[in-house]
Amino acid sequence: MEFKLDILNIIYFIRLLLKHYLILILGPVMLFALIFHLTKDEPKVYTSRTKIYTGIATGANLTSLESSKVDRQSTITAFDNLINVINSRGTAEEVGLRLFVQHMLLEKPTKEIISRESYSNLKRIVPDEVSQLVVEGNYEETYKNFLNYKNKDFENFIYELSYLNHPVYSFEKILSKLKVRRLYSSDMIEITYKSNDPGICKQTLQIFNEVFVEKYSAIKLVQSDAILKYFQNQLDDAQVKLDRSEDQLLKFNKQNNIINYYEQSEHITIQKERFSAYYNELKMELKASEAVLKVLEDKLTVQQKKELNNAEIIKLRNQIAELNIEISVKDYQAEFDTITDTHYQDEIADMRAKSFQLQEKLRNSINQAYFIDNSVDGINSTSVLNQWLVNVVAYESTRAKMLVGDEKNKEFERLVKEYAPKGATMKRLERKIDIAEKEYLSILHSLNVAKLKQQNLELNTNLKVSEEPNFPLKSEPSKRKILLLIGMVIGFIIPAFVIIALDFLNPNIRNVANAQKLTKLNVISIFPNMVKRAKRRDYGELKRLSVNKLFQGIFNLVNGVENRGPIKAIIYSTQDGEGKTCLGNFLLEHMNAKGFKCLLINHKENSEDSEIEQLVFDADGETLKCTSVSNLVKNKNVELSTYDFVLVELPSINLNNYPVKLFSDADLALLTVRANRSWSSADKNALAKLEKQTQHLKQGVILNGVELDEMEKMIGEIPGERSLIRRFIKKVISFQIYSKKLK
Incomplete structure (x- = not known):
């Protein structure tokens, strides 16, 4: 539909x-x-409320000493975290267990904690094994005993109390009666709890405040402690690295006798530069002394030279040279050493005096050895020897200084070679210390920041109960009336x-629209269900209106058909029991009343008492070969031309044999269909087989057994008696309150 x-x-x-x-x-x-x-x-329901100040959105901040900056998403997340902690299974379990401990410690029921009825129910179900765990007057010890008893296995009384559906102590029941919400955009949250016992209602909420505040603070501080522990461990590692690096530098300095590498290397460089200048001067002096000695020796005779090389003079000369070397060493130490001592001066003075004595001895030895007054060039021999002696002393002194200088030069070269790689090592060790120190300071800064944040967390997680849970004196209004109304x-x-x-x-055909859609033929009339009759309905008038509609529909179909005798119509159906015989009788009776002469040709004897002229034909045998209506009445002494309307009723075409070619001689075909059945594929196939034989025919459908409501759509208002109220309601629904019939 x-x-x-x-x-x-x-x-x-x-x-x-x-x-x-x-x-x-x-x-x-x-x-x-x-x-x-x-x-x-239905038990009474009591409600208790409490409000908590969180400080999440506008709490103080230690880092700025001002109100913390409001970040909408962060604030929402923080409130969600807090609400989830409150609504967590762990929180509800602990609340249920602590509430059970509180009730078990009571010797008698107290209105503010538990009612007499609830207390009696509790004592009745608690086994003696659990009751023996109670430590009178000690809440925490009793709680520990109950907790240990609960955790020992999964089948004990307390565990079942928490996990099964106990209305007071089960975590599922507790959470189902708990409601948490943030109050608008404030820092406040409101917790609501419902129970059928006002004391339990208040105490449950009171315990909730204690448990969830502790859990929330613990969660936040555990996170902070983990961060602090991490940075503390990193700081300890950095301290170890820094100490190890500094110890390596200290060890390096001790091994290499370094007090201050950069000052020492600078001092060595300065000393080397000064010594280089001094060493060059010594070279020049030594060369000059050698040249003067050579000139003087060239002026001496062979005998003089020979005398100068005697053992005594050579011994004195060597002593003077050795003493000059010692003096040069002491002079160098006094002049170039980093740390000087006053005893150097005394030693140098003694050695100079001793050198002077040796020089005097050498001079006396030379004077004794040579008695010749003049040289070969006429120069005074004493003068030449004196000059030679002076230059020998100067030469030996310079040569002594050169010997010491060579050693010192080698020492400087050794120091430079030694200090050069030490500088690179020193740089590497100092860089390592610098990196370790920076790492240590960075971690130390992070640790201080983490400690500050921890203090800030402790400040902000210190939740305050701004409104304590109330003891409900009045129960909530019962919802029984609403439930009854909703149930109805x-x-x-x-x-x-x-x-x-x-x-x-x-799936039934039911109405005209479905019949036309399924048969692909127009419905020319509908008939009501005559078997199931409604009260106060005029079925006689309904039949008259339906037959009149059928009569008018037939003449509309044959309008324009060439008149070659009587109108020949075939009434048929696809299934048995469609009402063809009854409807055919209605039609022919109506036509007889209108003055038409009608003939009914039926495949069976009509059992109804009727004045309609009718003939019966055999639907089997030779009748199946009939090609016209005349063949059906052959040998019946019937003249068809004397009739105005001939109606041929065939058996159901889907279940019986019938003369197919008879349709080619008819003027119209009437398909009878019952409305209170479904249209099957068999019905569809039966009509498809007749399609070639009925192409030239005028066809229509008679819908039989239609409900009265559907009848009204085709013939108008159903005739019958109606009460005043029913007529008024129908007018209201159809918006016809003020409509009146016109004359």
Whole structure:
């Protein structure tokens, strides 16, 4: 059935529901009675509330000493975390266990904690094994005993109390009666708890405040402690690295006798530069002394030279040279050493005096050895020897200084070679210390920041109960009346929905639109269901209107057909029991009343008492070969030309044999279909087989057994008696309150 939202559909649905009024009445009544019975012992419900100040959005911040900056997403996340902690299973479990401990410590019920009825129910179910765990007057010890007992296995009383559906101590029941919400955009949260015992309601909320505050603070501080521990460990590692690097530098300095590498290397460089200048001067002096000695020795005779090389003079000369070397060493130490001592001066003075004595001895030895007054060039020999002696002393002194200088030069070279790689090592060790120190300072800074944040967390996680849980004196209004009302509404809506749904899913033909859609033929008339008759309906008038509609439809079909005698019509159906015989009798009786002479040719004897002229033919045998209506009445002494209308009724074409070619001689064909059945593939195939024989025919469908509601769509208002109220309701629904018939 196509659904269109119009007045007829509204009336149709109302009529459909009225047909099943008993179901629509029994449904609400039964559901009302069921809810009434189930809620007769409904316990009272008490509600307690508490408010907590969190400081999440506008709390103080140690880092800025001002209110913390409001970050909407961070604030939402923080509140979600807090609410999730409150609504967590662990929190509810601990609350239930602590509440159980509180009740078990009572010697008698107290109104502010637990009612007498709840206390009696508790004592009745607690086994002696659990009761023996109670430590009188000691809450924490009792709690520890109960907790250990609960955790020892999964089948003990306390574990089942927490995990099964106990209305007071089960975590699932506790969470189902708990409601947490943030108060608008403030720093406050409101926690609401409902219970049938006002004392339990208040105490549960009181314990909730203690447990969740502790858990939330612990979670936040554990995170902070983990960060602090990490940075502390990193700081300890950095300290070890720094100490190890500094120890390596200290060890290096000790091994290499370094006090201050950069000052020492600078001092060595300065000393080397000064010594280089001094060393060059010595070279020049030594060369000059050698040259002067050579000139002087060239002026001496061979005998003089020979005398100068005697053992005594050479010995004195060597002593003077050795002493000059010692003096040069002491002079160098006094002049170039980093640390000087005053005893150097005394030693140098003694050695110079001793050198002077040796020089005097050498001079005396030379004077004794040589008695010649003049040289070969006429120069005074004493003068030449004196000059030679002076230059020998100077030469030996310079040569001594050169010997010491060579050693010192080698020492400087050794120091440079030694200090050069030490500088690179020193740089590497200092760089290592610098990196370790920076790493240490960076981690130390991070540790200080983490400690500051920890203090800030401790400040912000210090939740405050701004409104303590109240003891509810008045229970909430009962919802029994609302439940009863809802039950009645649901008891009506569900059956009504099922009735309408089944009507939509009904596969029967039912109405004109479906009949035309399935048969692909026009419906010329409809007839009501004569078997199932409604009260206060004039079925005689309904039959007259339907037959009149059929009569008019037939003449509309044959209008324009060439008149070659009587109108020959075939009435047929695809299935048995469609009402062909009855409808044919109605039609022919109506036509007889109108003055038409009619003949009914039927495949069976008509059992009804009727004045209609009729003939019976055999639907089997030779009749199947009939090609015209005349063949059916052959040998019957009937003249068809004397009749105005001839109606031939065939057996159901889907289940019986019938003369197919008879359709080629007919003027029109009337298919009879029952409305209260479905249209099957067999019906469709039966019509398809007749398609070639009926192409030239005028065809129509008679829809039989139609419900009265569908009749109204084709013939108008159904004739019958109606009460004043029913007529008024129909006018209201169809918006015809003020409509009147015109004369």
